[in-house]
Amino acid sequence: MSRVSGWVQCSEVIYGGNVDANLGLTLKGYEEAVKAASSRALELVQDGYLIGLGSGRAVAQVLNMIGEKIKKEGLKLTFVPSSYQIELLSRHLGLKLTHLEAGRLLDLALDGADQVEVKTLNMIKGGGAALAREKIIDSNSKKVAIVITEDKLTKNLGEGKPVPVEVLPFGVDAVIHSIEKIGGRPTLRQGQGKVGPIITDNGNMIVDVDFGRIEDPQTLEGEIKMIPGVVEVGLFTGLADLVYVGRGDGTVEVLRRE
DSSP: OOOOOOOEEEEEEESSOOOOTTOOOOHHHHHHHHHHHHHHHGGGOOTTOEEEEOOSHHHHHHHHHHHHHHHHHOOOOEEEESSHHHHHHHHHTTOEEOOOOTTOOBSEEEEOOSEEETTTOOEEOOTTSOHHHHHHHHHTBSOEEEEEEGGGEESSTTTTOOEEEEEOGGGHHHHHHHHHHTTOEEEEOBOSSSSSBOBOTTSOEEEEEEOOSOSOHHHHHHHHHTSTTEEEESEEOSOOSEEEEEOTTSOEEEEEEO
């Protein structure tokens, strides 16, 4: 399947309701929204599928529901996880795991996002520091379905959300300097529950970069990736086919790309 940028074809409201991108969610509302969106995305799963898994709370919720679906329906599914978090959860649930194989596309990728631009479905990802593996999975899937809550929607990508950049530790200072030269405001992400910076599953560091409103994410992604030492950029353009937007009241809106 060709992975090119496109416009959102339409939106389908499930159980009614409109999206308010500025509406905050309580913890209970967030849980209801994720469950609703995950349940809807689960309808894409078919017997025999090879499924790529992103990372984060939304994907963990989807995975738990898939585990229940397998038990009830006896589905034979195989999964490719993008992080140790999801790999460990998959093993706990007794799911069959494999690796990406050359020449074979995944039937479906189930992923989350930190921010989704409504008019294009372009995304910022990498809040969980798994952006490199997630982009590999999403780019090698026949269909990419994103599960988010309504507060992750935005009219303009980059507003109020930094772009994560995965960087080789050896070059982190040089990369930060180069990013500043192209107009970014970089911050080395620090760990929580550990001293020092976050280290990714690939052994790299994460630099979060504030670019403000991003007019041309594809060009910006290319600029950043040209910097020596950059492993991957948390700008995902032209990859999402479906975005399931969960709301705190249990309704779901589905945004589709042509």
